[in-house]
Amino acid sequence: MVITNDITLPTDEELTVQELNLSTSALRAGAFHLGKHCENQNNEFMLCRQELDDPRACINEGKAVTSCALDFFRKVKKTCHEEFLQYATCLDKSSGNMAFGHCRKTQGVFDKCVSDNLGIDRPEYGYFTRAKIHSTEREAPPKAIKKEYPDATPGLPDDYPKPPAKYGSRFHWLE
Amino acid sequence: MSAAASATRKQDMPPPGGYKKIPYLRVPAKSYFTGFQMLAGYAVVTAAGMYVYYLTAKQIHREEIENRSAQNVIYPLLIAERDREFLKQLRRNRDEEAKLMANVPGWEVGTWYGEPVYKTLPKDTLVTPLFKEFYAHTDYKSYAKRAHLKLWS
Numbered sequence: 486m487v488i489t490n491d492i493t494l495p496t497d498e499e500l501t502v503q504e505l506n507l508s509t510s511a512l513r514a515g516a517f518h519l520g521k522h523c524e525n526q527n528n529e530f531m532l533c534r535q536e537l538d539d540p541r542a543c544i545n546e547g548k549a550v551t552s553c554a555l556d557f558f559r560k561v562k563k564t565c566h567e568e569f570l571q572y573a574t575c576l577d578k579s580s581g582n583m584a585f586g587h588c589r590k591t592q593g594v595f596d597k598c599v600s601d602n603l604g605i606d607r608p609e610y611g612y613f614t615r616a617k618i619h620s621t622e623r624e625a626p627p628k629a630i631k632k633e634y635p636d637a638t639p640g641l642p643d644d645y646p647k648p649p650a651k652y653g654s655r656f657h658w659l660e
Numbered sequence: 661m662s663a664a665a666s667a668t669r670k671q672d673m674p675p676p677g678g679y680k681k682i683p684y685l686r687v688p689a690k691s692y693f694t695g696f697q698m699l700a701g702y703a704v705v706t707a708a709g710m711y712v713y714y715l716t717a718k719q720i721h722r723e724e725i726e727n728r729s730a731q732n733v734i735y736p737l738l739i740a741e742r743d744r745e746f747l748k749q750l751r752r753n754r755d756e757e758a759k760l761m762a763n764v765p766g767w768e769v770g771t772w773y774g775e776p777v778y779k780t781l782p783k784d785t786l787v788t789p790l791f792k793e794f795y796a797h798t799d800y801k802s803y804a805k806r807a808h809l810k811l812w813s
Contacts, residue, residue, distance in 0.1 A: 486757055486793055489770030491783045494751045500744045505737060512734050520733035527736040534736075539786055540743035547740030554737055585730070586723050610726040613733050 495544055505554050510577035513585075514569060514595070515561060518605045520613050523553035528619040536626055564602035568595040749794070756797040 488494070505512075512519075520527065530546040537543060561569050572588060572595040579587035596607045654660050693701070754769055761767040768774045778787060795803040 486753055486770050486796070487777045487787045487789050488750050488754050489768070489776060490754075492770070492786055493784060494747055494754070497748055497751070500748050502744070504741055512737070513730050516730035516733040520729075527733065530736045530740060534739060534743075540747055541786060543740075543743070544747075547736075547743055550736050550740045582727075584723060585726050586719075610722060611729055613729040614725055 493541070495541060499544065502548050502551060503555060505551055505558070507558065508577075510573045510583055511558075511569075513583050514573035514576055515558060517607050517612075518561075518599050518603070519554060519557050521605050521608055522557045522603075523550065525619075526550045526553045528617060529621055529623075532619055532621060533623065560603055561599070565595060565598035568598040571595070750789075753789075753794065753797055760797070 526546070526549045530543060530550045533543040533546045534540075568591075572591040575588040575591040576583045576585070585592065600606050758769050761769070766773050771777070778785070781787070791807070792803075795806065
């Protein structure tokens, strides 16, 4: 293994939180409203993960993502349980890849329920594929400094004479 | 020549009303359309087909975007969970290696008798282990389950 004793790994207590115990159909059924509800947490986590590229650095952001999702699905269970189950079942059984296109009716029922009870409107279909600007408290990691080599070959001075080529270019059609 | 023989002879003559006319004229197949009409029909059918194709392609494109949109929402969730489990497993692997090599003098965990794999990286850099390294301390079944996941799904 490449994991030496010098590498700090978070302890199990730090890593153990309640996980989201849901299947794909349920996750997909709630995806759009979940994304709207947890937009900040998701963006924060993904930005952290992309910028720092280290799973140890973004543990807390990840926990925030999971707890926000748990919170959302608990709310849904409290208010729109029937509609949600109906929609998730429809997604599950209508196609092999759980496409949304087959379940517009149940989706409409679920959307209305969430909109009435939780106040979250379903965003338009491409909302989460668009680039977003996310402002964060965390400081950006320092950019890699360009190395300067003292013994690098110096270039020609700017005022060095550059006369035209004596016999022209080999590629005469470029002249 | 006898008289009886000449009486029974009868000259071969055309049938009454004459022979049928010899059909030498070309009989063309019945034509329903002229050439220009057929070209116009081709253009109409092609245009209609292309229009239906455009509508279908637009719908498929829309569904792909919607699908990707939903996946982008779920992705952070999955990555967050995966990261936690991954780090837990790294610790388990390290502890297992320390236990396994406890009796080997000079062995340091994560190195070859004190010689690290990555010499130029800072000390605390987490390098993702190779797949087989990550599953080194497990049984074959768990390894195969993950390695051949694509064959089952």
